[in-house]
Every structure is written in C-alpha cells, then in structure tokens.
Amino acid sequence: MSRVYNFSAGPAILPLDVLKQAQEELVDYKGCGMSLLEVSHRGKEYDAVHQEAVANVTKLMGLPEDYSVLFLQGGASGQFAMVPMNLLGEGQVADYANSGAWASKAIKEAKIVGKVNVVADTSKALPTRVPQPEDLKLTPGAAYVHITSNETISGAQWKTFPTTEAPLVADMSSDMLSRPFDAKQFGLIYAGAQKNLGPAGVVLVVMKKDLAERVSDKVPVYYRYKTHLEENSLYNTPPCYSIYILMLVTRWLLKLGGVEAIAKINREKAGRLYAAIDATPFYRGTAEPSCRSDMNVTFRLPSEPLEETFIKEASAQGFKGLKGHRAVGGIRASIYNAFPAEGVDALVSFMKEFEKRNG
C-alpha cells in the first residue's frame, strides 16, 4: 500500500493507526460475532463506544459539569438551521459575524428563522480575514452571537475569541480540537466531524445545558437540542459507525497529549508552509498574516494556468486535494490534526522545485 498526502478540506485525512484498527475490527468487533456496523445502538458493544466518545471530548475540551456533548446528524449545515430554531425567540435578534462563505450560509439560514443583525462583515475582504473581537458592533440583549472560528474556504481564522454578554455560538467545523481555548466562553459550539474529528455523518455539538430550555414548543421534537440532551444523543438511532471512528480519533488525540500538544504540532506545520510562501514572491498567501489559518493554508501562484499546472503535477506526485474551493480558485493545503509533518515538508520541497522550473 502506498499512502498519498491527502490535503482534502473535508472529508479529510484520518490517523493511519485509527484506520488500521477500524479495519481489524470491522467484521468481528472485539470477538462479539458481529460488526459494529450491525450491532444494536442499545447493546453493550455500542454503549461503551458512545460513552467513551462523550468522555474523550469532555476531557479534551476540559468541559465543566454544566456542559453537554451531543452527537447529531445533518452536519454544520443542519446546525445553521437548528441554532436559530432553538435559540432565537420571537421578537429577539441574533448577532452574526460574517467572515466568509460559511458564515454567510449560517446567516442566510438564520434569516429564514428570525431576525439577524450582521455585526461585522469581512466576507469580501482581500487579503481574506476575519473580524477582530473589537470590531463587533453587538446588539444589546441579543439572543446570541454567532461566529465561524475558521473559514475553510478563505483560510482565515479567529485567533482571539470575543467575550460577549449574550451566549457565544461558534461553527468550529474546521478547527475543532486543533487548539486550546476556554469552552466556558461559549454557549454552544458545533463542528461537522469530517475535518478534525472523524468521518462525515456526525456533527459534534457542545453546549451549556440551560440553553436547551429556550426552545419553543412549535419546533419539531427532533430538531430540539433538549430532546437529544435528555437522551444522551440516543433519542433515535445515532450514526454509530461515524461516532465509533470519532471515538478512536479522540482516543488517538488524548494519547498524543491532547489539544495543547496538537496545537504545537499544528502551528509548526502551518509555520513551515507559510514560511515557504513568504520566502518568494512566486507564491502569495491569500489571508491577512494576522488571521492565517493553521488548518487551511491558502495561496496563489502568478497565474491561473500556472496554478492548474501546479495542481496537476502535485497530484501526479501524490499530493491530493490541493485545488482551492471552486468559489475562489487558487491553492488550498488543508493540514488538519491528522496530517503528517513529513507531508508538509514534502510539499515545501515540491513548491521549491516547481518554482525553479516555472519561476
């Protein structure tokens, strides 16, 4: 087997050890005579997986007792709707910071549900960037304040989170568990698993329990956080296998030393790539240096035809998924937690060699 360097923005690379263990356990899970793909979600085999997944996330984030960990379905796109359906009451206003493509989608959905105030907008900025905490013109008495911690498409990331009176809600899909922060600063955090946490099919929600009480009885039972919180995400059949892989990934992260340890590795990996970009005018970083994402490194070449050649030649050499999002073009190297440092070094060598031939 020859493993490629998978720079895909999501679904994204998983730790090889996790894949090997999943493979070994696939047909006969721990000698129970069944696959984890076919056991009851109320049986003891899956129950242990579910409990460990909750415990791992709780430990990695250092969550206090008044927070809950939920595993839901529908991805971050589903959460764009669920958040306002649960937290935005009639006559209230929700504050949203528009930092790019994903924040815009969250705003669009919230506007269908209720009243939205866009408290900062950097969505059209070039170089790409996110707002600074002090830029937010918050609404007094807002139902909540919503931010997107890392814009996967533009490659811009919040480095400091705002302190808000209203509950702070964050879409952390593309940088969840990639760096330490104080969870108590947030009312609700959600993250599609398929970047830093596991495969597609499960969205992690971490929330202050009392926020679940806000929901109106006009919201369908299934779309209430309260429903899932009261049943420990077992109101109906959860996406068991995706949660199993998430459990293995979070176990791997704990063994590695947790979010402090991975943050150091992530900073080093991103640092080496940004250094290679800054070393020559041939490459241009897309994001404002103060907002550069440690997860999605975006950059341009002198021309679009050169970018096409770059992506094509890179792919032939085993660097996959480097094409920027179809909305913006350019190059994007997504280097999530599980992406190996040697893959970054290999890409840096390729970039130098490519410039020599085309610069």
Place this chain on the structure above:
Amino acid sequence: MSRVYNFSAGPAILPLDVLKQAQEELVDYKGCGMSLLEVSHRGKEYDAVHQEAVANVTKLMGLPEDYSVLFLQGGASGQFAMVPMNLLGEGQVADYANSGAWASKAIKEAKIVGKVNVVADTSKALPTRVPQPEDLKLTPGAAYVHITSNETISGAQWKTFPTTEAPLVADMSSDMLSRPFDAKQFGLIYAGAQKNLGPAGVVLVVMKKDLAERVSDKVPVYYRYKTHLEENSLYNTPPCYSIYILMLVTRWLLKLGGVEAIAKINREKAGRLYAAIDATPFYRGTAEPSCRSDMNVTFRLPSEPLEETFIKEASAQGFKGLKGHRAVGGIRASIYNAFPAEGVDALVSFMKEFEKRNG
C-alpha cells in the same frame, strides 16, 4: 471468527460478504492511497459510490423518471418532521393511519407542524394489527396520506397498500426493499437504512419530484427536499461511508435477483418461524395472522419469567437480540433481508428444545 445469529431490530445484520469487502477496502480504497472514510465527497472515488447507490435503488424499485432517490441524515425520526414541514401547507390537513408506536411518533411530530386527521387507529389493538385499506376514513383534499408499512415493535405489516387521491407517504424503515410493490402508488417513501439497507446514519428518501416544489420559503433551506433534490444529495457533505455500505448491500441484493427473489426468501423464513409458533400453544404470535410481519416476528411465552429464561438461554447459545422492545416485552425475532435461513432453522430447533424442557 464465530458469527452469532443477530436478530437485532436495527441496527441489524448485514451480509457477511459486504462486511468482508468493506474490511478489505477500508485502509486503501481501490488502490487510491486513501480510505473511503477520508476522501472528498466531490472526488471521483466517492462520486462512483454515490452514483451506483442511486442507480441500484432506482433499479431495485423500478422507479420511473419522475422519481428521485435521496440520501439524507437524521433517520426516520428526522423524516417525521421533514414530511409535514415540506408537504403540509397552512390551512391543509394531513391524513395519518395510526398503526402503532412508530406511526404515533410520526403523528406527534406532524401535529406540531400542522393539522392532522387520524384516519384509522389500531395502535392499541391486541393481537397487534395494522388498518386495512378500506378502514381509512380519508379527508377530501388532504395534503397527503401517511402510513407505516411495517410496525417494527408490534410485528404487524401492511399486506396491501391503499390507493389514495392525495399523495401516499410511507415510513418503510423496517421493510424497504424486502418485497415488490408499485412505487408509482406512492408520493414519498422514507426508510432509515439500519434495517434492510445498510448501517445507521443515512435515511433513504424516494419521492415524486414535483412534490418537492410544495415547500414554503419559511422552511430552513437545509430541511427542504428541494435543496437536496437539486444537488443530488450533495448540498452538503453526505454520510459517505453509510452510503457506501448501502451501495454494497443494494449491489448484493441485485446479484441475488432483486426484491422478487428476496421476498420469496423472506416469506419462507418467516413462514417457518410462524409455523413453529402455531404448532404449539406454548408459543403465541403477537400479531393478527393476516398482518404478520415477514421482518419482525413477535411472540409470547406462557409467562414473563419464562420469556426471560428463553432470552437468556438463547443468547448463551448465540441467538442475539431476541428481546422484545422495552415498550411491549415478549420475544421479537427480526429477520431482515440479510438474515440467513439457517439462523431461522436453528432458532426453530432451539424453540422446540426449550419447550420440551419448560412446557
């Protein structure tokens, strides 16, 4: 490896060949150097899986051009809300047949969204049964008529589907692709995959395309069928791995001869089990004989303590998941498409032997 007989009601047994192939392909999918758990949902590896899954369902059901196959998230419980949110307009009435626990849940959710007329109610009947088509007191001009084709908990199944003027909507979670029927009789069908189709984490929706146009613009974009129909279920990241297993299961079913072939096998399996139940007063079938499910065979023993002993001894001999749902007790043998005939024969032998010792 010693494989047990998995009678779980869902998640449920999968074909062993499917599990073996999934295991073989897990770390390195078809030599691409990545796992299918980590490839982009917009890349060529997943694209082929997605297209084949849609094609297999289309072929197995014999769907005409004006029907679409969708792969969504949130299970049947999510569909309990999505159906009325999309199809039940203001001032309209939706007709629901209440055949048991699952239909009741669908009704509860629909009542939050709009006006519901319960057109037949067998939910409290004993022996358990579903309504007959001629029992339905349909509302003229109803938005749609909703039925639950097979009640997983009570073990009662519709044998003939009603012909309705309003679009017929069915929750077929526990008997989808287990028997042939005319899809054109239905406006929309949904089925959580974790019984007959694959693992948990994906819900199959088959719908007449024009019904997707009914939705009000007050419904969040993510909860509109229209959104997913226009994007071939790729509006956001789909639950790729669950869809991959569903693709393998439907491919297995096509090789086996399709739904006509499996229906014959299913009738034979269920027939042998019901014959064993009817052969002695020691066992009593729970469902009215005319409504007996070919998927979930429910029965009682002379006393609850004997039922407990039965379940315990059966489990020790490798018959797993025979305990009836916690809401009703008794015994339930779920024998979905992938459940092997020899497992039914082995259970019948165990039942005879158990009666000898305890009758």
